[in-house]
Amino acid sequence: MTWTDLLPSWNDGATKQSIIDFVLRVSTAGSSEYVPVNERIAVFDNDGTLWCEMPLPVQAYFVCDRIKALAPQHPDWQRTEPFKSVLAGDFRTAMATGVKGLAELGMTTHTGMTTDEFADIVRNWLVTARHPRFGYPFTEMIYHPMLELLGLLRSRNFTTFIVSGGGAEFMRVFAEEVYGVPPHQVIGSTVKTHFELRNNQPVLVKDALLDFFDDKAGKPVNINKYIGRRPIACFGNSDGDREMLIWSTAGRSDKRPSFGLLVHHTDAQREFAYDRERVLSGQLDKALNDARHYGWVVADMKKDWTTVFPTATRSAQA
Amino acid sequence: MTWTDLLPSWNDGATKQSIIDFVLRVSTAGSSEYVPVNERIAVFDNDGTLWCEMPLPVQAYFVCDRIKALAPQHPDWQRTEPFKSVLAGDFRTAMATGVKGLAELGMTTHTGMTTDEFADIVRNWLVTARHPRFGYPFTEMIYHPMLELLGLLRSRNFTTFIVSGGGAEFMRVFAEEVYGVPPHQVIGSTVKTHFELRNNQPVLVKDALLDFFDDKAGKPVNINKYIGRRPIACFGNSDGDREMLIWSTAGRSDKRPSFGLLVHHTDAQREFAYDRERVLSGQLDKALNDARHYGWVVADMKKDWTTVFPTATRSAQA
Numbered sequence: 001m002t003w004t005d006l007l008p009s010w011n012d013g014a015t016k017q018s019i020i021d022f023v024l025r026v027s028t029a030g031s032s033e034y035v036p037v038n039e040r041i042a043v044f045d046n047d048g049t050l051w052c053e054m055p056l057p058v059q060a061y062f063v064c065d066r067i068k069a070l071a072p073q074h075p076d077w078q079r080t081e082p083f084k085s086v087l088a089g090d091f092r093t094a095m096a097t098g099v100k101g102l103a104e105l106g107m108t109t110h111t112g113m114t115t116d117e118f119a120d121i122v123r124n125w126l127v128t129a130r131h132p133r134f135g136y137p138f139t140e141m142i143y144h145p146m147l148e149l150l151g152l153l154r155s156r157n158f159t160t161f162i163v164s165g166g167g168a169e170f171m172r173v174f175a176e177e178v179y180g181v182p183p184h185q186v187i188g189s190t191v192k193t194h195f196e197l198r199n200n201q202p203v204l205v206k207d208a209l210l211d212f213f214d215d216k217a218g219k220p221v222n223i224n225k226y227i228g229r230r231p232i233a234c235f236g237n238s239d240g241d242r243e244m245l246i247w248s249t250a251g252r253s254d255k256r257p258s259f260g261l262l263v264h265h266t267d268a269q270r271e272f273a274y275d276r277e278r279v280l281s282g283q284l285d286k287a288l289n290d291a292r293h294y295g296w297v298v299a300d301m302k303k304d305w306t307t308v309f310p311t312a313t314r315s316a317q318a
Numbered sequence: 319m320t321w322t323d324l325l326p327s328w329n330d331g332a333t334k335q336s337i338i339d340f341v342l343r344v345s346t347a348g349s350s351e352y353v354p355v356n357e358r359i360a361v362f363d364n365d366g367t368l369w370c371e372m373p374l375p376v377q378a379y380f381v382c383d384r385i386k387a388l389a390p391q392h393p394d395w396q397r398t399e400p401f402k403s404v405l406a407g408d409f410r411t412a413m414a415t416g417v418k419g420l421a422e423l424g425m426t427t428h429t430g431m432t433t434d435e436f437a438d439i440v441r442n443w444l445v446t447a448r449h450p451r452f453g454y455p456f457t458e459m460i461y462h463p464m465l466e467l468l469g470l471l472r473s474r475n476f477t478t479f480i481v482s483g484g485g486a487e488f489m490r491v492f493a494e495e496v497y498g499v500p501p502h503q504v505i506g507s508t509v510k511t512h513f514e515l516r517n518n519q520p521v522l523v524k525d526a527l528l529d530f531f532d533d534k535a536g537k538p539v540n541i542n543k544y545i546g547r548r549p550i551a552c553f554g555n556s557d558g559d560r561e562m563l564i565w566s567t568a569g570r571s572d573k574r575p576s577f578g579l580l581v582h583h584t585d586a587q588r589e590f591a592y593d594r595e596r597v598l599s600g601q602l603d604k605a606l607n608d609a610r611h612y613g614w615v616v617a618d619m620k621k622d623w624t625t626v627f628p629t630a631t632r633s634a635q636a
Contacts, residue, residue, distance in 0.1 A: 038500055115542055116571060159502070172546045182356055183546030184477070184502070190543055195535040195561055201569030202561075204542050211543075217513040224433055224522050225508055225529075226544060228490045228501030243513055243520075251519030253434060 006152055008306070009145040015261075015304045018297050019149065022259040026232065027156035033257040035232055037157045042233035043223060043244060044150070046164035046171060046188075048282040049237045049263050050179060052131065052141040052309075054272040056091060057281045059166050061138070062125055064091055066109040095280065107208040110167060111191055114203045122173040139178050140311040143263075146235070147310070150179060153233070161185045161231070163223055165215035165240055165281070169206075187226045189214045215240045220247035232256050237263040242287040249294050260296035262287060267302040270312070324470055326624070327463040333579075333622045336615050337467065340577040344550065345474035351575040353550055355475045360551040361541060361562060362468070364482035364489060364506075366600040367555045367581050368497060370449065370459040370627075372590040374409060375599045377484050379456070380443055382409055384427040413598065425526040429509055432521040433487060440491040457496050458629040461581075464553070465628070468497060471551070479503045479549070481541060483533035483558055483599070487524075505544045507532045533558045538565035550574050555581040560605040567612050578614035580605060585620040588630070 010016040026035040047053035067077070067086045077083035082094040082101035094101060110118065131141050150160050162171060162181055168188035175181045190211040193204045214222050220243050223231065234241070234248035241262070249258040262284065265274050275284040291298050301308070328334040344353040365371035385395070385404045395401035400412035400419035412419060428436065449459050468478050480489060480499055486506035493499045508529040511522045532540045538561050541549065552559070552566035559580070567576040580602065583592050593602040609616050619626065 038494065041502075161502075168543070168546065176356065184359075184479075184544060186546065193539050193542060195538045195565065197564075202538065202565045204538060204565075220513045220520065220522060221511050224511060225486070226502060228486065228504060246515075247513065247520045247522075 007145065007148050009148055011304055011306055013304065015297055015299050019259070019261070020152075022233070022257070023152060023156055023158075026257055027158075035256055039229065039232065039256065040153075040156070040158040041161065041227060041229055041231040042153050042158045043161045043163045043227075043231045043235070043248065044146070045236040045238070045241045045244075046162050046166055048265065049235055049241070050142055050146050050162070051138070052134075052143075052271060053282050054265075054274065054279075055132070057166070058138045058141070059170055060091060060280070061129060061132075062122065062170070063105050063109050064089075065125060065129065066121070067105065070108070103210070107191070110170075111206040111208040114205055115169060115193060116203070118169055118206055119173050122170055126174060134309070136309065136311050139174050140309060142178060142310065143305070144307050144310045145305045146263075147179065149235075150181070154180070158233070159185065161187060161223075161227060163214065163219050163244060164188045165213070168214075187214060187222050217243045219244035223247065230254070230256075231258075233259045233261075235261045235263070236287070237265065238282045238284050239286045240281070242290060245287065245296060246290075246294065249296065260291075260294060262291055262296055262298050264288075264298050264300050266300050267305075267308065270308045271301060325463065325466050327466055329622055329624055331622065333615055333617050337577070337579070338470075340551070340575070341470060341474050341476075344575055345476075353574055357547065357550065357574065358471075358474070358476040359479065359545060359547055359549040360471050360476045361479045361481045361545075361549040361553070361566065362464070363554040363556070363559045363562075364480050364484055366583065367553055367559070368460055368464050368480070369456070370452075370461075370589060371600050372583075372592065372597075373450070375484070376456045376459070377488055378409060378598070379447060379450075380440065380488070381423050381427045382407075383443060383447065384439070385423065388426070421528070425509070428485060428488075429524040429526040432523055433511060434521070436487055436524055437491050440488055444492060452627070454627065454629050457492050458627060460496060460628065461623070462625050462628045463623045464581075465497065467553075468499070472498070476551070477503065479505060479541075479545060481532065481537050481562060482506045483531070486532075505532060505540050535561045537562035541565065548572070548574075549576075551577045551579075553579050553581070554605070555583065556600045556602050557604045558599070560608060563605065563614060564608075564612065567614065578609075578612060580609055580614055580616050582606075582616050582618050584618050585623075585626065588626045589619060 006020055007016055025031050025033045044050055047057050064086050067083060071077050071087055082097040082105055085093040126139055129138055153160055160181055166188050168186055168190050171188055172183040172186045175186045192207045192209040192211045194207060195204055223244060231248040234245050236245055245260045249260040265272055324338050325334055343349050343351045362368055365375050382404050385401060389395050389405055400415040400423055403412040444457055447456055471478055478499055480493060484506050486504055486508050489506055490501040490504045493504045510525045510527040510529045512525060513522055549566045552563050554563055563578045567578040583590055
């Protein structure tokens with residue numbers, strides 16, 4: 001086996017070579033840049049880095065479907081924003097209600113139940129929900145080349161974490177099965193919960209209070225809080241990942257080698273093409289400017305990936 | 319090898335047998351109570367469960383020593399509580415200033431520096447600090463039988479976590495070396511931090527704001543937040559561990575087998591003897607009443623442990 005066999009869904013070239021060079025350098029005994037196993041921490045953004053976030057982030061579809069499911073119990077929603085626009089299928093107008101409206105949608109659909117009840121709701125939703133353009137289940141709208149990369153890192157004894165602006169309890173329902181990342185390695189945004197005994201049985205109840213929004217400068221804060229160690233590899237795709245990329249790759253007092261990578265969405269045919277323009281999530285502007293300064297690799301989806309989604313791969317092979 | 323060889327510092331008897339029975343039952347393929355590897359989560363309190371918390375919790379000694387070290391820069395502390403009593407070596411009077419005074423001591427010694435700077439302060443302190451009665455470094459005031467138990471669980475593919483009221487960033491300095499528990503499996507109380515660039519280098523700064531107090535009903539909340547899965551084994555020693563013991567062992571909708579254990583401090587000669595009386599930390603009253611109802615095992619330090627501290631073990635063998 002040669003090094004080019006390690007990531008078969010990545011086309012040979014500078015991007016693939018930089019990834020494999022780094023992984024082998026830090027994990028080969030005797031290498032001058034060898035990093036002990038317990039310090040081999042890799043962090044991945046989720047939306048746009050491990051799975052598709054266009055035309056809307058997946059969790060927005062969950063919110064809309066939940067609002068529709070709950071609407072019969074709330075007749076007033078037909079007349080009240082942001083619910084009215086969501087029920088009319090117009091999420092962008094609902095978005096225009098701003099932070100307050102979005103928080104209301106989020107809290108209405110993510111709180112007021114136990115943690116177990118919420119996980120069941122998400123699990124059931126994922127069975128039937130489909131991407132509006134591709135028609136795949138959302139758990140198949142994941143990037144096959146990134147799955148390979150997760151596998152390569154784990155095969156070299158990296159511990160792989162997700163650090164996402166998405167809800168931790170939403171992602172934990174599928175992350176272990178889909179990405180091989182167990183719940184305690186899934187870090188995301190959280191609401192407050194409280195412990196109580198109901199009929200003498202312990203439950204945790206999700207409350208309509210934001211605990212932490214895990215985006216931008218919040219990402220290194222949560223990396224420190226949950227992981228307690230600086231990652232040596234960081235993978236993102238948007239300005240929301242800028243601070244965790246800086247934290248992973250710049251000014252390390254421990255002098256460890258490090259690696260940063262941005263997934264650049266350049267493939268309108270196989271997925272979507274977007275970067276600097278303002279979008280609901282995933283805007284890649286400042287971080288793209290910073291890539292050269294900090295030495296982050298920019299992966300060009302169209303050029304660097306032989307395939308995008310595993311379902312497409314399976315169909316093509318069938 | 320027979321089962322009694324698995325935990326050599328535990329005396330043969332009902333306590334040891336119950337631990338080994340549980341561990342083998344859930345981890346032996348074909349057992350009717352077999353639990354898949356990814357669900358084998360065990361959580362341990364730290365103060366009084368993994369290391370000594372008497373006559374004061376270790377972190378209180380750190381606070382006192384830091385106040386003394388910082389005092390020359392704060393001449394007013396000689397006249398102001400709670401600093402005045404701490405400088406006079408009277409921590410109990412300082413405690414009497416209540417939550418506000420304690421928070422002031424905690425924030426003065428744990429915030430206002432970067433996370434890296436704090437870790438260095440703790441690391442250096444641990445080198446010279448000694449327990450007032452036994453004279454050992456605090457990292458040798460750990461319970462040898464509990465180290466064996468951590469090892470047994472890991473040998474059966476459990477993932478072991480610490481869930482403590484103590485500071486997460488304090489414990490993470492030594493937990494990997496001393497207990498074999500990596501930073502991302504150390505959960506504790508936290509202060510807020512923020513990200514900033516200083517001279518173009520990223521740092522995280524510890525702010526004088528409580529983020530979360532990881533005790534009592536906060537423990538199951540943090541278990542859900544950090545681990546995202548219900549533990550099947552839980553080890554504690556005080557009323558502060560009651561809720562996480564209930565959460566781990568009672569009313570599980572997944573019907574998994576579970577195990578709860580309380581370390582009962584009954585050995586005034588080799589360690590300390592305390593339970594129902596009110597103490598600075600470690601009061602064991604309600605949880606002791608609940609043990610029978612929930613089926614938690616109560617480990618009697620004097621009867622169940624052949625040895626307490628590893629240093630004592632080494633001296634005896636020398």
